Amino acid sequence: MKKKIMIQRSIVFLSILSTSTLYAQENWRSQHVKWHLGFNYNNSKLIDAKENSFTHEIEKVSGVLSVDVSLSENDVFDSSDLYLQPYFEVSIPGEAKYNTNLKLSSYAGGINLKKHLSFGNFKSNIYLFTGGKIEYLVWNIKSGKNGSGYDNTKIDYIFSAGAGFLFLNQLEIFAAYSRGLSKSYYSSVVNDNLYAMSSFTIGLRIGLSKNWWFINKY
Numbered sequence: 001m002k003k004k005i006m007i008q009r010s011i012v013f014l015s016i017l018s019t020s021t022l023y024a025q026e027n028w029r030s031q032h033v034k035w036h037l038g039f040n041y042n043n044s045k046l047i048d049a050k051e052n053s054f055t056h057e058i059e060k061v062s063g064v065l066s067v068d069v070s071l072s073e074n075d076v077f078d079s080s081d082l083y084l085q086p087y088f089e090v091s092i093p094g095e096a097k098y099n100t101n102l103k104l105s106s107y108a109g110g111i112n113l114k115k116h117l118s119f120g121n122f123k124s125n126i127y128l129f130t131g132g133k134i135e136y137l138v139w140n141i142k143s144g145k146n147g148s149g150y151d152n153t154k155i156d157y158i159f160s161a162g163a164g165f166l167f168l169n170q171l172e173i174f175a176a177y178s179r180g181l182s183k184s185y186y187s188s189v190v191n192d193n194l195y196a197m198s199s200f201t202i203g204l205r206i207g208l209s210k211n212w213w214f215i216n217k218y
Helices: 002-032
Strands: 033-048 053-070 082-091 094-096 099-119 122-142 149-167 171-180 194-207
Touching (some): 033 082, 053 099, 082 122, 099 149, 122 171, 149 194
Antiparallel strands (some): 033 053, 053 082, 053 094, 099 122, 149 171
16 A cells, blocks of 8 residues: 555656656747758868868858757847857768869768857847867769769868858858868878868858747747
8 A cells, every 4th residue: 555655656746847847848948949950052172281282172052950059148038149059961962173073972960169249238140150070971983984983981070160140030141161180082092182171161040930949939
């Protein structure tokens, strides 16, 4: 009998705790988390260590899903000026500018630290960010008379920094410069001097005001 009562009390306690936790999580999510979908235009160049110059220019477009998690005090909705921004990015294949037999696509996951400029209690629409990502590169190389090709994969570790501007409460535009740390060219046999990739990115992010965490929040 005592065991049954203890079980019933435990169930009631867990139910109350779960309800309170879910309410707290919903309040935390609605005040501290912002989801975005984005599109990036990326211009990348491989760096020739021997010649100290750029070569193999490649342009590609990618889609991005990101989330801004507030790290600073948030008295009213979206008043925070400091965010941690994890994101996932997928690109469509981009063709090398001077070599139509060479294409590059990528899959990446990373995290940024994002800081809005602030003056007293005023949060500016201008922000700065810096961070890093791990990028899985897929090189497609066409060869032979019939145009058949093969894929070669590499992993690159990339650091980036940039600035952006928020307008209409839900739209962001930004520009960033990034630099890879690995030999990202598809083959060290073809050219062992091409050891790193440098990129310039322009992007647009759209806030998801109607997702499951943001209904009726704007």
